[in-house]
Amino acid sequence: MKKLLLIAITTLLATSPLAVLADDAPNAGKVSSVNRLKYFSDYDTMMNNVKLEAYDKAFPELLRYARYGDKQAQFLTGVLFISGGGVEANTELGLVWMRLALEQETTDWKNRYRDITKNLTKQQLASLDPLFEEYKSKYGAEQQFMRCEYERVKFSNIVKHICKKSIFQDDYYKIVEYDTEG
Numbered sequence: 576m577k578k579l580l581l582i583a584i585t586t587l588l589a590t591s592p593l594a595v596l597a598d599d600a601p602n603a604g605k606v607s608s609v610n611r612l613k614y615f616s617d618y619d620t621m622m623n624n625v626k627l628e629a630y631d632k633a634f635p636e637l638l639r640y641a642r643y644g645d646k647q648a649q650f651l652t653g654v655l656f657i658s659g660g661g662v663e664a665n666t667e668l669g670l671v672w673m674r675l676a677l678e679q680e681t682t683d684w685k686n687r688y689r690d691i692t693k694n695l696t697k698q699q700l701a702s703l704d705p706l707f708e709e710y711k712s713k714y715g716a717e718q719q720f721m722r723c724e725y726e727r728v729k730f731s732n733i734v735k736h737i738c739k740k741s742i743f744q745d746d747y748y749k750i751v752e753y754d755t756e757g
Contacts, residue, residue: 604718607750607752609747611746611747611748614740618645621648624636630660633651634652634655641714642752643714643719644714644716644720644721649675650672652672653674653676654673667703668706670688670691671707673691674703675711675714678715678721679723719750720749720750721738721739721740722738723739
């Protein structure tokens with residue numbers, strides 16, 4: 576019985592996201608933590624800059640939160656890459672970030688992504704797959720310790736699919752950081 580339990584635990588640890596991070600692979604990220612209050616304070620400042628259309632101030636922070644796995648930041652990062660707001664326009668990166676944000680199953684985002692890509696060929700869309708897979712392996716919900724689930728909107732019968740950071744210790748969020756651009 577103990578041997579079976581040991582095998583099960585070893586298998587579980589070998590296939591967990593942390594096992595991937597412990598690997599010495601060239602794209603392995605550094606796991607660290609961010610205080611929840613600091614996380615939201617910086618996030619609120621970033622979103623205020625977006626509302627004020629101060630994209631040059633907002634973009635670096637949007638990119639940071641996009642890399643933390645935040646789906647709204649990923650979607651907005653994609654929009655800014657496509658439009659060139661606060662950053663040099665890069666349609667390829669914009670589409671990859673927008674597609675990655677769709678892990679949150681937001682209907683408006685799906686519709687916008689579809690509208691933007693409707694004139695692209697299957698080959699053009701397929702050419703984005705390698706970069707998308709690379710970004711998903713670094714900044715996707717699972718890799719960045721996000722929890723995606725359906726939640727009821729307060730004081731409403733509306734249910735939305737939301738991805739949130741999981742608190743892992745006291746008031747800290749776990750993040751994975753990579754040395755990369757874009």
